[in-house]
Amino acid sequence: MSRKSSDNDYSLRSMSNLMGERRKKVNDGERSLIKAVPANAATATSTGDLEREARKQFQQDVTPAFVYVLAAFSALGGFLFGYDTGVISGAMLLLKREMNLSALWQEVLISSTVAAAALSALAGGFLNGVFGRRVCILLASFTFTSGGIVLSVAPDKEVLLVGRLIVGLGLGIASMTVPVYIAETSPPHLRGQLVTVNTLFITGGQFTASIIDGAFSYLRHNGWRYMLGLSVVPAVLQFVGFLFLPESPRWLIQKGLTQKARRVLSQIRGNQNIDEEYDSIKNSIEEEEKDCGGDGPVIWRMLTYPPTRRALLVGCGLQMFQQLSGINTVMYYGATILQMSGVRDDKLAIWLAGVTAFTNFLFTLLGVWLVERVGRRKLTLGSIIGTCLSLSLLAIGFLLSAQHTPPVTLHPTDPSIVNSTCNRHLLCEPCMLDPACGFCYRENSTALFASSCVPVNTASTEKAAWGRCSNSTQLRVHTYWAYNYCPTSYSWVVLLGLVLYLAFFAPGMGPMPWTINSEIYPLWARSTGNACSAGVNWTFNFLVSLTFLHVAQNLTYYGAFFLYSSLALLGFFFIYGCLPETKGRRLEEIESLFDNQLCSCGATDSDEDRQVEYIRVKGSNYHLSDNDASDVE
Numbered sequence: 241m242s243r244k245s246s247d248n249d250y251s252l253r254s255m256s257n258l259m260g261e262r263r264k265k266v267n268d269g270e271r272s273l274i275k276a277v278p279a280n281a282a283t284a285t286s287t288g289d290l291e292r293e294a295r296k297q298f299q300q301d302v303t304p305a306f307v308y309v310l311a312a313f314s315a316l317g318g319f320l321f322g323y324d325t326g327v328i329s330g331a332m333l334l335l336k337r338e339m340n341l342s343a344l345w346q347e348v349l350i351s352s353t354v355a356a357a358a359l360s361a362l363a364g365g366f367l368n369g370v371f372g373r374r375v376c377i378l379l380a381s382f383t384f385t386s387g388g389i390v391l392s393v394a395p396d397k398e399v400l401l402v403g404r405l406i407v408g409l410g411l412g413i414a415s416m417t418v419p420v421y422i423a424e425t426s427p428p429h430l431r432g433q434l435v436t437v438n439t440l441f442i443t444g445g446q447f448t449a450s451i452i453d454g455a456f457s458y459l460r461h462n463g464w465r466y467m468l469g470l471s472v473v474p475a476v477l478q479f480v481g482f483l484f485l486p487e488s489p490r491w492l493i494q495k496g497l498t499q500k501a502r503r504v505l506s507q508i509r510g511n512q513n514i515d516e517e518y519d520s521i522k523n524s525i526e527e528e529e530k531d532c533g534g535d536g537p538v539i540w541r542m543l544t545y546p547p548t549r550r551a552l553l554v555g556c557g558l559q560m561f562q563q564l565s566g567i568n569t570v571m572y573y574g575a576t577i578l579q580m581s582g583v584r585d586d587k588l589a590i591w592l593a594g595v596t597a598f599t600n601f602l603f604t605l606l607g608v609w610l611v612e613r614v615g616r617r618k619l620t621l622g623s624i625i626g627t628c629l630s631l632s633l634l635a636i637g638f639l640l641s642a643q644h645t646p647p648v649t650l651h652p653t654d655p656s657i658v659n660s661t662c663n664r665h666l667l668c669e670p671c672m673l674d675p676a677c678g679f680c681y682r683e684n685s686t687a688l689f690a691s692s693c694v695p696v697n698t699a700s701t702e703k704a705a706w707g708r709c710s711n712s713t714q715l716r717v718h719t720y721w722a723y724n725y726c727p728t729s730y731s732w733v734v735l736l737g738l739v740l741y742l743a744f745f746a747p748g749m750g751p752m753p754w755t756i757n758s759e760i761y762p763l764w765a766r767s768t769g770n771a772c773s774a775g776v777n778w779t780f781n782f783l784v785s786l787t788f789l790h791v792a793q794n795l796t797y798y799g800a801f802f803l804y805s806s807l808a809l810l811g812f813f814f815i816y817g818c819l820p821e822t823k824g825r826r827l828e829e830i831e832s833l834f835d836n837q838l839c840s841c842g843a844t845d846s847d848e849d850r851q852v853e854y855i856r857v858k859g860s861n862y863h864l865s866d867n868d869a870s871d872v873e
């Protein structure tokens with residue numbers, strides 16, 4: 241099954257094909273050479289206009305703009321993923337007032353989408369295999385459009401729930417199909433970057449959602465309809481775009497639609513010779529059918545065939561640890577964390593949550609830049625260790641706040657409320673962690689005074705059931721109601737932890753699980769593998785975000801973040817042990833990385849030391865540097 245031995249042959253053959261094509265185009269006086277050199281050999285580069293021109297020409301030849309168009313239209317799926325998961329928090333602030341939603345209904349509306357996404361991601365594997373990537377992306381954008389329309393016209397909470405479920409179905413399918421489609425249409429040297437762009441669009445969608453939330457939060461009546469409904473715009477754009485975009489050539493070859501596949505390959509590879517790629521995909525499909533044949537559903541064949549079983553474990557493990565490192569507690573509860581750091585105004589907290597989303601977006605951009613430079617393995621390892629440390633810093637910030645939590649100085653009681661636990665709390669921290677109570681206090685510029693722990697209003701957590709903090713007008717005159725935070729002077733530690741967390745998480749742990757999953761399975765197992773790992777991602781997203789507040793209540797905030805930090809540390813050991821480097825390899829050869837034992841701590845018996853360097857000679861010698869060598873694979 242292993243094709244390792246032929247890797248070098250392949251590069252050389254593919255080079256000569258490429259060269260063959262080029263020879264047709266070059267002028268009479270132009271000559272071409274191929275030379276295999278050790279990667280670390282010094283390259284005597286003569287820079288200058290000629291070389292720059294050659295490199296530009298070379299890269300243009302290799303990557304037609306059409307590949308970028310495909311990636312951008314597909315990544316609109318990522319944008320919708322980010323937008324639809326991000327927009328709900330701001331919309332909820334308006335919805336709960338307008339529709340008088342109980343806490344349970346709020347939770348149901350938020351988590352129903354994530355749960356539906358988990359199920360449809362699993363179903364997406366089957367749909368992808370049978371109908372192809374393009375049809376699935378069309379289906380997802382159609383679903384997003386319908387969901388957006390239902391949400392924007394919803395007359396009551398039941399219809400809202402239907403809309404959120406529909407959106408979730410679209411999310412699941414898009415989240416597993418888009419990375420696969422981009423990976424299958426990209427050339428190897430750009431694959432990592434283009435699939436990572438999809439996660440850039442996810443975080444871009446989350447950031448846009450926070451801006452839209454901020455802008456429409458001023459429209460108290462019906463503002464949520466615009467927030468939820470605006471997702472229709474990118475969804476329609478993607479739908480229309482995909483009516484004209486082609487199917488993945490790999491899927492077409494698998495289905496025996498060879499002529500069509502050749503047409504698409506020529507379209508996406510520009511003036512390159514496509515024979516090599518076509519043959520390689522075809523051979524690998526035939527080989528796979530022979531080797532891992534056997535009957536039964538794909539998932540069964542994957543589990544009983546060691547290389548795919550190992551790939552599946554790595555893929556699902558990565559997705560699980562992405563969510564266990566707590567990204568969505570930060571994305572969904574960012575406003576609460578910001579309130580802890582002293583931002584008490586709701587609207588300001590919404591806008592600042594936008595800053596959090598922007599930081600996530602900005603650092604994902606760094607990931608796009610790094611992925612082909614440092615490779616997937618190093619990027620993911622560096623990211624998770626930084627994530628683990630910054631989670632500890634966040635936890636330390638919360639711990640310091642808890643240790644210096646302000647005392648309760650007033651103990652008012654309302655005889656109409658019996659059995660309240662609130663008047664038993666002597667400090668802000670336990671009062672705030674008790675879901676039935678909140679901390680009501682006054683503050684002048686230097687100190688906090690007249691603080692009490694009183695029951696929360698059952699209809700809205702934004703005010704107390706009675707007393708000074710039960711009336712929003714009174715709340716404005718230096719009296720504050722803290723339901724899920726305690727005033728603290730250690731907010732800067734929390735803020736620093738938050739920023740560092742995003743700076744480390746976003747370039748690696750955010751995008752890499754999606755990118756790596758799109759490339760580690762052989763074609764026959766690719767849709768099922770991605771369906772399973774995306775399903776794992778959504779399931780853990782659901783579990784972590786749903787349990788965050790309960791975990792915080794039972795373990796305190798610092799306990800919760802120490803927990804996520806330890807889980808990230810476990811993730812580090814898992815990744816260190818089991819994740820091989822896939823950078824620069826063709827999809828067809830990545831499978832061989834899982835031929836041997838599951839965890840080899842990144843060591844592969846590959847030909848990493850040798851690369852092929854392409855030299856074109858036209859009048860004088862000029863050649864591509866080591867970095868560019870992968871361009872010609």
Ligand SMILES: O[C@H]1[C@H](O)[C@@H](O)[C@H](O)[C@@H](O)[C@H]1O
Pocket residue numbers: 439442443446562567568571600749750751754777781
């Ligand atoms: O890769 C993405 C990204 O990091 C998002 O910010 C997060 O909300 C998603 O759950 C995750 O899958």
